[in-house]
Amino acid sequence: MAQTEFFDALETRSTAQRESEQMAALARQVAHAQAHSTAFAEILQGVDAPEIHSRDALARLPVTRKSALLERQRAQRTTDVFGGFSALVRGPQMRRVFASPGPIYEPEGVTQDYWRAGRCLFAAGFRAGDLVHNAFSYHMTPGAFILESGAHAVGCSVFPAGTGQTEQQLQAIADLRPDAYTGTPSFLRILVDKAMELDSDIGSLRKAVVGGEAFPPSLRDWFTERGLAVYQSYATADLGLVAYETKAREGLVLDEGVIVEIVRPGTGDPVPEGEVGELVVTTLNPAYPLIRFGTGDLSAILPGHCPTGRTAPRIKGWMGRADQTTKVRGMFVHPSQVADIARRFPQVRKARLVVSGEMANDHMCLQVEASEADEGLRTLIETAVRDVTKLRGQVELVQPGSLPNDGKVIEDARTYQ
Template identity: 75%
Template sequence: MTSSYDALETRTPADREAALMAALPTQVAHAQARTAAFGQVLAGVEAARIDSRAALAQLPVTRKHELLERQQAARAAGGNVFGGFSALAFGAAMPRVFASPGTLYEPEGTRRDYWRMARAIHAAGFRPGELIHNSFSYHFVPAGSMMESGAHALGCTVFPGGTGQTEQQVQAMAELQPAGYIGTPSFLKILVEKATELGLPLPSLRKALVSGEAFPPSLRDWLKERGVDGYQCYATADLGLIAYETPAREGLVLDEGVIVEIVRPGTGDPVPEGEVGELVVTTLNPDYPLIRFGTGDLSAVLPGPCPTGRTNTRIKGWMGRADQTTKVRGMFVHPGQVAEVARRFPQVRKARLVVSGEMANDQMVLRVETTEMAEGLAGAIAEAIREVTKLRGEVELVNPGSLPNDGKVIEDARSYQ
């Protein structure tokens, strides 16, 4: 269970970083040349100079809502359905197109293990020659195909169960005897309960890779009591695999095919290691070369390597959403505006806007971590708040370390009763 999928997982961190940074300029140049969207987003960028994390951090973050807006605008004009982000065109090089809520369209290329899921499936204990029951959806969204292509790359056979038809799926499990399950954790629980109700034992079902929703320890333990070891992974339809759980169960290990940054919500500025922020991912996939793609998800880096011997960075997993845009007195306040206020004052280490009161009687207080408690600083920050947000707000200066490490830039503490 602790063996690695390939040598990439156990290379030294220095070798990994060197390889990623060597590949980065080529990927940036490829995105500029082969996709109209990044040709515009990265106009004027000298790709050869983007060979470090510091240089990467200077590039703009493209967030999901911007990708959606570009897709919608292009489609409305009769243009590229992918908004100019795909390096592939319809035809043999793109066997499938998928849709995510929004509607966002994602291409699937032909390369082996296109979504890079085999690594996560292997870490969950699956091995070549096994049958996997895949209960992720096979229509519209890519989840079913993501897992199936990864399982095939690993050398496994797949039963495409999809969603629904609970009794039929349990019957198939009882007869085919799969080694394990892939799908959402909640549906696995439903299947196990249905098998008990029908009196159909599932003795072969001993492992599972779950994703798509929260996998709390309580459910993990419930499954374990019934003989199923469940592991989780973090992936998106845009990026494929981002991180996966190992038998150590200490955070999620980053995939080998992505460069991950954690930035302060509303900005592209990397946060110190251990601080919660938004996951920003650069993928090395040449078919869909997303550069600094903001996932909108919060997480944080864990210190040290995985006890299984995998040497890549570990993250805590999903910790909430980064988009904390809040309406105050009829006007939207964005995390980026909070960041803009903080950027104007080098004395500010961290800031958190707290909105309190009752609806129609909103109060804003910007809590600021700083070592300089001068009254003049608070007044200057208050003026900046009004200039940037067009709203009045108070300022509270606090000592460094006073604000929670939860990734929140805007806290809505109002009563909605």
């Protein structure tokens, strides 16, 4: 396949070359974070950065979840609104500051395509000279700027449409004849429906990159039937681009600027390839060096490479939320507690807590896959359930491989009247 089919040469590196180069960059990033981020100087205190040059070494570092980032930012509001995570200071090297719900504040550096979205748009067919109708919000959050900077990196012009004002946006599309759309899939659906209602000409739009919401295959097919090739992006305000869809439509290819792990929810323990777990991302961005950042989203690694020739690993896409904390008989039960119980018994391969019954009549059953199952083990695990959660629950020993591969550590199966 010709090189012009790729955004850059990084996309076709061999697996061994990518892993070697990313692991070398990881050790440098850990050292950089320790030196330039007061938060990670504390979180990674005592860590020997040059030794963090493998996935096994990375897996021994603590996971920093969004809730912890928010807590640090709140605690340091008067001295550092970024909670010590930013390696940038206000001035020429910090182009913008954004606010996401929380509020969580994020810095933007000055490097070209700071959020690395150009790779995603290129894979969707965006090319130099295209005009992009950008319908992400330009208000407070970085979504619009993530995609706009990516469009500029590809060589596109951008119409900053923002959100709302549907009929005015349709008029702009009819007048300007943009080639592509970026924004949420739901607003693109609104634009298409309204255009059909008003007989407005939006036929220039032939391709789109969407994000910020779930994008089911049924909606993708709906757009395809109307002449729009729409591709999914997965990006966050903290990390920038994490993964993107290609024309192969087989999962999302991981960006070249991140190292992704899939861990068991509530822990930092990587799961086997193909098993659903929480996406934990280490970004190689020196301006905002997040190490083992827990996204709270569920996904799984797909085997093999993308048929387009891109060789980076792929994920299945967004598969739900990893934080399954629930309240049982007035007490919170966390995924980390289920993991703690399982760790106490080497025979346990996997555990899933099912909460059933009606409200005010909760019933807990811990389903356990174990290599050696007997009545003595079941009794010991029941005792551990009571010790860890302070609640009584039954234990059911099940056959290895019988629990669903859906990333759920706690299943709330109660009926709510």
